[in-house]
Amino acid sequence: MVPALKCNFKLAIFVMLTLLLASNIFIKTNYAANTDMKKIFCLIQIGDIDNKILEYTQIELEKRFNVSVEIGRQLEEPAYAYHKHKKQYNSTKILKKIHKLKLTGYDRILGIVDVDLYVPERTFVFGGADVKKKVSVISLTRLRQEFYDLPEDSAQFKHRTIIEAVHELGHTYGLYHCKNNKCVMFLSNTIDDTDHKGAELCSNCERIMEEKKDIVK
Ligand SMILES: [Zn+2]
Numbered sequence: 475m476v477p478a479l480k481c482n483f484k485l486a487i488f489v490m491l492t493l494l495l496a497s498n499i500f501i502k503t504n505y506a507a508n509t510d511m512k513k514i515f516c517l518i519q520i521g522d523i524d525n526k527i528l529e530y531t532q533i534e535l536e537k538r539f540n541v542s543v544e545i546g547r548q549l550e551e552p553a554y555a556y557h558k559h560k561k562q563y564n565s566t567k568i569l570k571k572i573h574k575l576k577l578t579g580y581d582r583i584l585g586i587v588d589v590d591l592y593v594p595e596r597t598f599v600f601g602g603a604d605v606k607k608k609v610s611v612i613s614l615t616r617l618r619q620e621f622y623d624l625p626e627d628s629a630q631f632k633h634r635t636i637i638e639a640v641h642e643l644g645h646t647y648g649l650y651h652c653k654n655n656k657c658v659m660f661l662s663n664t665i666d667d668t669d670h671k672g673a674e675l676c677s678n679c680e681r682i683m684e685e686k687k688d689i690v691k
Pocket residue numbers: 641645651661
């Protein structure tokens with residue numbers, strides 16, 4: 475009986491040590507996973523948004539910001555933001571509505587609408603952002619060639635969408651408008667400005683972004 479007890483005791487020690495080691499490895503693995511964990515952006519479609527442009531935006535933003543991008547819930551057409559004389563939608567009201575969803579688990583939120591946006595101080599805007607709340611919105615309406623009575627150009631439409639998305643998300647990192655008209659953070663007053671600037675940050679904005687990425691949550 476005694477040798478068997480000893481054997482069981484040894485076995486128990488062995489099992490305990492194995493468990494300890496395993497738990498240690500487990501904790502370390504989790505830790506490594508946490509440090510490598512990507513930030514998550516959420517895309518919110520407001521009204522009906524074409525799936526192709528939604529998915530294209532998702533993939534492009536994942537690459538450009540090195541984040542995961544999830545497509546979140548769909549909101550109704552923003553009737554609450556409509557101005558009947560202007561026949562446009564107030565982008566600030568839409569930003570507030572998105573924020574009120576109180577979505578958790580996301581670092582940044584980008585709403586996509588297909589209605590013409592304005593803010594009281596400007597006749598129209600391509601999008602808007604609330605820097606503190608990390609919420610942004612872009613409109614697809616003025617990004618199509620057809621809006622300017624020109625033939626459809628889907629490649630250009632997709633590129634413009636990314637430019638405006640990167641611009642508004644750039645604001646949520648605390649970037650201001652840039653004087654460099656080739657920088658994505660340049661303020662577009664016209665669609666030609668958007669086409670001219672492209673979707674890249676200038677070296678100065680890139681440096682600020684890199685600094686803020688670690689500070690801005
Ligand atoms: Zn801007």
